[in-house]
Amino acid sequence: MGDVPEYETSSESESEEAITKRRKKIGKKWQMEKMFENKASAVAAVQKEHVWSFTYKNVDTLGNISEIFRCNKVKKRGEQCAAGVYLHYPSITSEVHLYRSQLAHICNVIVTRVKSKMSNEVKKEIKSLFNFDSKIKPKKILDILMKKQITLPSKTEFNNYLSSLRKIKYGSNVMSLGEFENFCLQNSKVPDDVDAAFVVSY
Ligand SMILES: [Zn+2]
Structure with missing residues (x-):
């Protein structure tokens, strides 16, 4: 008190x-x-x-x-x-x-705008990489984004967007066990903060 x-x-x-x-x-x-x-x-x-x-x-x-x-x-x-x-x-x-x-309050508008602004640029890039090779590994995509000096998406956004692309192409977002293991290994280094960008180790 x-x-x-x-x-x-x-x-x-x-x-x-x-x-x-x-x-x-x-x-x-x-x-x-x-x-x-x-x-x-x-x-x-x-x-x-x-x-x-x-x-x-x-x-x-x-x-x-x-x-x-x-x-x-x-x-x-x-x-x-x-x-x-x-x-x-x-x-x-x-x-x-x-x-x-x-x-x-206008925070809802700001948050939505910030999020979509960040992902639009990234989405386009991820989509073209995925369309070129739909079996592309998530790490490979992130490597390419980094090399192109594109701001990396948040963990949640990236995962959601990639699975939506898979869903469109394959009708489901099921991964093979190998893919899943790789995916988990890769993502173990990602910070918990959903807004933090991926850090990819080489
Ligand atoms: Zn507010």
Whole structure:
């Protein structure tokens, strides 16, 4: 009770310039929504929504503090969601005010756009390799993509897309046992993060 979570301060991982840039980019209109008696209850209310990540803190000349939270459905370094909240701590009182962006969430749109943008370029390449040799090994495809300096797809995307190509061609995505073993070996080195690119060892 009363414990304030440890925040990641934005200056540690992101340059001030980058933050300023993003702040300017999103012209949010804020509206005061609720007043809390203390910091703990205000922070708890923000956390309860499970969508906000602390981004930066602002202190004005009068000592009023604002803690700005961003929508964490999108990546920190990419395009930001229009929704957002901030907690305002007036220096003259222990009350905390919750402000909310008047703009709705656009994170779904951003996420979809980012995903399809990444895979369109890659899809085209994988498809042409597959059409040329439908027995091509996944590793071979990735090797070629790397050599062509094409951004590698995420593990999930790559697997899904390749199996969809197989499905179209063979009517199912069944692999031979040998293929499956190779596939498992190759993928054992792939990070768990679905958004991380493949790392292919030579
Ligand atoms: Zn959002």
